[in-house]
Amino acid sequence: MNFNSYWYLGLGIISLLLVVYVCIKNRSIRSLLLFFAMIGIGYLIEIVIYIFLGSYQYYPKFIAHDPYYDSNTGAIASNALALPAAATFIAVFRLRWIWLIFITGFFVGIEWIFLNLGIYTHNWWRLEYTALSLPVYFAAAIMLYPLILKPIKGVIHFLLLQLIIGPVTGTLHILPIMFFSNRYYRPGWFESQAHDTTAFSAVYYMCASTLLIVMVKLHWKYGWLKYVLILAGVTVMTIILKAAGILYSFVWWDPFYYVLLPIVVLIIAEAVNKRLSIGPVSRKH
Numbered sequence: 001m002n003f004n005s006y007w008y009l010g011l012g013i014i015s016l017l018l019v020v021y022v023c024i025k026n027r028s029i030r031s032l033l034l035f036f037a038m039i040g041i042g043y044l045i046e047i048v049i050y051i052f053l054g055s056y057q058y059y060p061k062f063i064a065h066d067p068y069y070d071s072n073t074g075a076i077a078s079n080a081l082a083l084p085a086a087a088t089f090i091a092v093f094r095l096r097w098i099w100l101i102f103i104t105g106f107f108v109g110i111e112w113i114f115l116n117l118g119i120y121t122h123n124w125w126r127l128e129y130t131a132l133s134l135p136v137y138f139a140a141a142i143m144l145y146p147l148i149l150k151p152i153k154g155v156i157h158f159l160l161l162q163l164i165i166g167p168v169t170g171t172l173h174i175l176p177i178m179f180f181s182n183r184y185y186r187p188g189w190f191e192s193q194a195h196d197t198t199a200f201s202a203v204y205y206m207c208a209s210t211l212l213i214v215m216v217k218l219h220w221k222y223g224w225l226k227y228v229l230i231l232a233g234v235t236v237m238t239i240i241l242k243a244a245g246i247l248y249s250f251v252w253w254d255p256f257y258y259v260l261l262p263i264v265v266l267i268i269a270e271a272v273n274k275r276l277s278i279g280p281v282s283r284k285h
Contacts (some may be wrong), residue, residue: 002061004119008077011110014080022085022092029093029275030148033164037148038084038141040163043170046079047202053196055125057117068194069178074120080167081106083134088140094142104134148262152276159211160276161222165269167210170205172200172261182254200246212262216269227263234259 001009022110023031059067086103089095095103108131114120115127142185147156176182177197184193185200211233215226238255241247249255 004059004061004117005194007114007119008058008060008062008074010083012077015077015085018089022089027094028110030145031088032146034091034141034166035084035088035274036162037160038087038137039080039167040165041078041137041140042083043167043202046075047206048073049125051199051202054123056123059221063178064180064182067193068198070191072174072198074180076171079244087138090138091141091145092189098240099262100135100138103138104131107134114224126207130222135207148276151278157273158213158217161216161269161273162209164272165213165265166209167208168210168268169262170202172265173205173208173258174201175210177201178256180251182251182257183247183249185241186248208263212266212269215266216273226266230266230277231259234262237256 006022007271019032019035022035023029058071058078060070060074062073063070066077070224090100090103108127111120111127144160147160152160177184185204186193186196187200189199190196192221211285212230216228220226238247238258244250
């Protein structure tokens with residue numbers, strides 16, 4: 001394993017252990033829901049500043065065949081593990097603002113170390129931006145957690161469900177592409193094929209997640225119709241994207257995977273939807 005990989009792997013493992021610790025100590029699925037919601041916020045931010053504006057580049061050396069996909073794995077270690085784990089820890093244990101500032105400084109320090117080790121570089125991003133933005137991100141977790149603890153409905157319910165389900169859809173969509181090269185997208189937004197694919201995948205997952213959540217929120221007399229509609233919709237979309245010269249598929253299992261993926265996500269979304277609607281289950285002592 002490459003020297004760079006150990007740093008990112010260590011960051012990811014520590015972050016996962018922190019999430020496990022929080023869930024065990026808190027003994028509530030709500031902590032995990034907050035964790036995924038914070039991943040959702042992180043992904044939305046990264047779509048703008050990392051994918052479309054090219055703020056920085058990671059060099060974890062997990063993927064040898066393409067540097068942009070390799071950079072994506074570093075982004076996942078940071079924005080799907082480390083930062084959401086810290087935000088969940090802060091919110092669940094109701095840490096004071098002094099701890100929020102300390103943890104912000106800790107992450108700025110990690111970023112500085114990564115820069116000096118040459119395993120991460122800035123394009124237009126600066127350490128100061130990290131120092132200013134992380135307290136806002138952590139504050140968002142502090143504000144979201146009380147909402148997740150209550151039964152919620154309406155627009156807030158829809159948005160929270162989107163934040164939680166979005167990263168599940170997005171991660172499961174892009175990971176096979178990065179590691180197995182089963183498909184790529186070519187909308188023509190960026191010169192790099194991997195960059196183009198990542199950007200289109202981000203837009204695709206946001207649209208797909210929104211449609212899935214709309215299906216969850218609608219009350220169907222015959223629930224199985226949702227799955228039929230999904231199968232038909234994904235099949236038609238695949239045909240359209242291929243005909244338009246945007247989607248290129250290379251392995252036999254690719255179409256089956258991307259047809260089954262939204263069905264699996266819909267099942268997860270239904271479960272999360274019920275959990276958010278009923279509020280926490282009280283424990284008897």
